Amino acid sequence: MQIFTEYRSELFLKKYGIKVSKSYLTNNAEKALELSRKMKFPVAIKIMSPDILHKTEAGAIIVCRNEVDILTGYETLLNIVKKRKVKLEGILIQEYLTGNEIIIGIKKDETFGHVILFGIGGIYTEVLKDISFRSCPVSKKEALKMIEEIKNIKILEGYRTQKPVDKIVLSSIISTISKIPLKNKTISELDINPLIANGKSIIVVDARMILD
Missing domain, CATH: 3.30.1490.20 (ATP-grasp fold, A domain)
Structure with a gap:
């Protein structure tokens, strides 16, 4: 393992x-x-x-x-x-960035292979447990469905003073990340939490990757 x-995970994602x-x-x-x-x-x-x-x-x-x-x-x-x-x-x-916090992750499942997850990130990940899943890879259209599936979607749509998250930009990011295991089959886990989202700006501020 x-x-x-x-630091190393973010260098990897930049590629x-x-x-x-x-x-x-x-x-x-x-x-x-x-x-x-x-x-x-x-x-x-x-x-x-x-x-x-x-x-x-x-x-x-x-x-x-x-x-x-x-x-x-x-x-x-x-x-x-x-x-x-x-x-x-x-x-x-x-x-130091502030904004809507999002989690995107990849896990290798013994039955389904690599799966991608999406949800509300940061400190609320464990509390809300509001996550959608798909097998990798996913299209932008399917990624958009993942976004719409979460129960607390209103948080991303401009709650209080936060800017609404651009779902098209976000769906593209989800789709891109879902394709990473295609050429990196040894990835056991990729945890990106959180990404900070403000409108079209969606930036990774913490990540971790584990290889078999």
Whole structure:
């Protein structure tokens, strides 16, 4: 089994034309500070380790609102790495995006082969459990049906101050991702959660991939 961190998973997704958030990987606190200046605050800093699959639960994500936060946050993350004795690929410096949160995933099923899932992402994934499934690959038309199937579709249609998600753009992304296993049959799991969606802008801000 081979586990791809978020950084490596997002590099992989970029090859398929999937938009990912602006980010940099470093192993140096001063470099982290320098890289953060290429973005607008707030920014997120994250531990990149194949040994930490769920970063939020591990305290491996810190939102920084200024340069002081970058340095103190960097030190905090290194302490977590030392305490948990995990392999460190680096610290990711990432632009902080807000909007509708979406999950798209691929799992290899013993009976059905690769299946793709779509639903409301972020912290609501486990709470709402509002997911649609299909066998891979799916057409854009079928992907659009997946979007319409979820119970909480109104969240994506412009709830409160959020921009409505462009379903045509989203269906194209779902279809593209569903075709990835055709040339990558060793993928056991691809978890993209969340993608941040604002109108036509749909960007990956966290991902994980596991190969057989």
